[in-house]
Amino acid sequence: MRTLTTLAALCCTAILSQSISAATSQDQLKQEAATLIPAFAKHLMDTVQQAKEDGGPVAAVAACQTLAPEIADEHSNANWKIGRTSLKTRNSDNAPDAWERNVLEQFAERAANGEDVKTISYAETVNGQFRLMKAIPLQEGCLGCHGNEIKPAIAAALNEKYPNDQATGYSVGDIRGAFTLRHLGAQD
Numbered sequence: 001m002r003t004l005t006t007l008a009a010l011c012c013t014a015i016l017s018q019s020i021s022a023a024t025s026q027d028q029l030k031q032e033a034a035t036l037i038p039a040f041a042k043h044l045m046d047t048v049q050q051a052k053e054d055g056g057p058v059a060a061v062a063a064c065q066t067l068a069p070e071i072a073d074e075h076s077n078a079n080w081k082i083g084r085t086s087l088k089t090r091n092s093d094n095a096p097d098a099w100e101r102n103v104l105e106q107f108a109e110r111a112a113n114g115e116d117v118k119t120i121s122y123a124e125t126v127n128g129q130f131r132l133m134k135a136i137p138l139q140e141g142c143l144g145c146h147g148n149e150i151k152p153a154i155a156a157a158l159n160e161k162y163p164n165d166q167a168t169g170y171s172v173g174d175i176r177g178a179f180t181l182r183h184l185g186a187q188d
């Protein structure tokens with residue numbers, strides 16, 4: 001009997017410590033994601049801004065087209081894949097998978113219920129892989145390429161590069177899309 005109790009106690013401790021370490025690792029992963037996202041966002045913003053200063057908004061569209069996917073690759077590494085997605089994409093390579101679509105729909109609902117778009121995020125372990133998404137609010141500086149009144153030269157450039165562009169008609173504060181991260185490494 002005593003052996004059984006000891007055994008049961010041991011098992012419980014093992015299970016307990018396993019779940020504690022899983023919890024810690026989720027927190028760690030969330031923290032890692034929280035440092036990756038602003039660096040990626042800043043790199044994108046700086047690149048668009050620089051291209052605009054150097055060659056004007058039409059050149060910035062071209063820069064965005066070639067550089068945005070490269071910047072996403074640059075901020076990804078052996079452990080993390082980082083990118084952007086949206087319910088209405090400009091680049092169809094950014095189209096959401098089923099899980100991402102579901103999360104984006106939940107983000108829209110949360111925003112409609114009054115939650116601050118700037119802090120909307122969601123994390124889940126999906127088929128043993130940690131995934132996290134964070135909403136991207138549309139800002140003033142995005143309107144020129146994602147807003148309601150796009151200048152004809154920019155509209156023409158967008159139309160040429162993205163004939164199936166769905167990513168216009170946004171207002172400041174709308175959810176433009178989300179950063180999406182996937183942890184590729186082992187969880188523990």
Ligand code: HEC
Nearest residue numbers: 060061064065068084086089090091094141142145167177
């Ligand atoms: C100079 C034009 C331009 C500006 C300014 C701009 N974007 Fe974009 N945006 C693009 C282009 C071009 C793409 C497609 C690039 C790619 O392959 O990811 C894109 C793609 C995106 C995507 C990826 C999803 C998709 O639709 O393919 C998001 C999210 C996004 N932009 C958000 C923003 C936000 C937020 C801002 C402002 C902070 C912004 N953009 C400013 C041109 C622009």
